[in-house]
Amino acid sequence: MGKLTVHALRAVLGLVLTGTVFVQAMMVLAMATKPDGGSFTMTGLRVTTILGMVSAQLALVCVWRLVTMVRRGTVFSPAAFRYVDVVIGAIVAAALVWFAVTILNAPGQRDDPGVSLIMGGVGVAILGVALIVLVLRMLLAQAVARDGEAAQLRAELDEVI
Secondary structure: OOHHHHHHHHHHHHHHHHHHHHHHHHHHHHHHOOOOOOOOOOOHHHHHHHHHHHHHHHHHHHHHHHHHHHHHOOOOOOHHHHHHHHHHHHHHHHHHHHHHHHHHHHHHHOOOOHHHHHHHHHHHHHHHHHHHHHHHHHHHHHHHHHHHHHHHHHHHHHHHO
């Protein structure tokens, strides 16, 4: 991976992470300081929004770590699986949060139930992304195994020479 690609990806990851943290802070501030002097309220939609952003932030941090491993040439190691597993978990958590948002939104969509169906379809698509990352994890496992085999063959060849 080239330096320009790494820097561009890190810039995007940094902007998204900063943006989600800013939105979370503004949401908490808005909930804590109601203009009518009311108390701090946590609605289901607010909680699911914050949880969804936390899962996205977790995935972003893990992708950042994986990009660092790629840059250093250490991505084909067992340590990479930890980050990939967390990314998969974060995507599944985001899908579950999205399904919760769909359920919370459904009563308001009685006149147009198609919206809830579309939102459910988006949740299934998010789970599809988790499956794609799982397939990529399997490819990483194969690459790590091949890298280990190559190292062993190099060591045997060095002994012969």
